[in-house]
Amino acid sequence: MEIQEEEQVTLSRNLENVNEILNLAKLSENDIKPTSQSLYFSSKNLYTNSYKLLQLDVNLLGEISAGNTLYAKGRDEDELVICSDSQTFHVVEAETSNSLLLTNNLILNGEIKDIDERKLSKTNVCHVFYEYLEAVLGKPHLRRLNELLQKTLYKGPEFESEVNLDDLVTFEILDNVVQASTKELKEALESMNTVNINGYVRMLDFEYHFRILSFMLKLIDENSWQLDEIDYDETIEALKDLAPMEIISNLFERYAHESKIIDGLQLYQYNEFEICKFFARVLLHGAGKFNLDDFLQAWKDSVPEGMTPNEEMLYGIAVIDRKSKPNIIWAFEETSLPDNITERFKALFNIKEKWTVPEISPYIQNLATESVDVNALLAKHARAVKVDGVKYYCSKHGK
Secondary structure (H helix, E strand, O other): OHHHHHHHHHOOOOHHHHHHHHHHOOOOHHHOOOEEEEEEEOOOOOOOOOOOOEEOOHHHHHHHHOOOOOEEEOOOOOOOEEEOOOOEEEEEEEEEEEEEEEEOOOOOHHHOOOOOOOEEEEEEEEEEEEEEEEEEEEOOEOHHHHHHHHOOOEOOHHHHHHOOHHHOOOHHHHHHHOEOOHHHHHHHHHHOOEEEEOOEEEEEOHHHHHHHHHHHHHHHHHOOOOOOOEOHHHHHHHHOOOOOHHHHHHHHHHHEEEEEEEOOEEEEEEOHHHHHHHHHHHHHOOOOOEEHHHHHHHHHHHOOOOOOOOHHHHOOOEEEEOOOOOOEEEEOOHHHOOOOHHHHHHHHHHHOOOEOHHHHHHHHHHHOOOOOOHHHHHHHHEEEEEEOOEEEEEEOOOO
16 A cells, blocks of 8 residues: 555646657647646545445436426335426446546646646546436326325225324325335325325225215216206215215315306306216226126216217226127226336237227327337337228237
């Protein structure tokens, strides 16, 4: 160790050494800055794991420049992600063929002052890297969100004594352990059957959801309302003894939208697409494979009068097999698929050989990004074919 340090002193460069190097490079003193910097490698700890280099993209740099906070979310065993308030970045390892040097006193180009006298500065290299971490914009990891909320399904006030209080979660808890930005987490909760009860985020039990929604829809016939003349206040008043107001108002907001104003009263209309889609889920729930014609008839009979189901409403929740005799249908939700894009396409083509774009899009939309949309994913992971003028996508390695 002492010998290395002595050798380092002996080998210290001076301006004559720098000039010799300039001559070999066919450069003159006028081609360089007045201050030259000579690099010296520390004799120890050059290759330890004490430091990690993280390369930030323009989005993250913009967040830091604006003084915003970045968050590393998840648990110790999770892969590392960094979240801004609106985006999620996956941190991955990258290798470089060039050595990356960490110094503690390097003078940057803009810091070198214009002086007449030439100077030689000594700069110490304290670490050498051959790999670094890169933050890549990606999709949030939401599987844990569903797992946490499944533990405390809201089935109605009469079942609350069965809920383990230690499993209840607030939005703040979810925002810490779910690997998603705050904005993405809010969007995910809005798309799920969640409601805030006593400060806790709860997912509605499927059967309870159906029961309360059915009560709400029955009021249409009981009050002889037109489909676009639903009264919100009367709905709340009629059902206040059957379900907590938070549940009724949450479902009303989820399924209804403003339609018209009569005598100063704002009236509403239930969303036909969402109502019919939910009733399709109800029929398929736990039913296994269903005769398609029988299903379509039962579906038509189950929805409120005046609403018309169509097969487009089944995209993303069910698969139809028209090769079987008779044709059959069964439930198939996006949440049942793996997060890995390659494994997801493999699972999709194992379920069904050929898909149209509208059929397959709901199953891969959550994996699309700003730079790689659904069409780009299909082009990369599937093969397009035409059958009777209709474009389908199938496995790249299929027949």
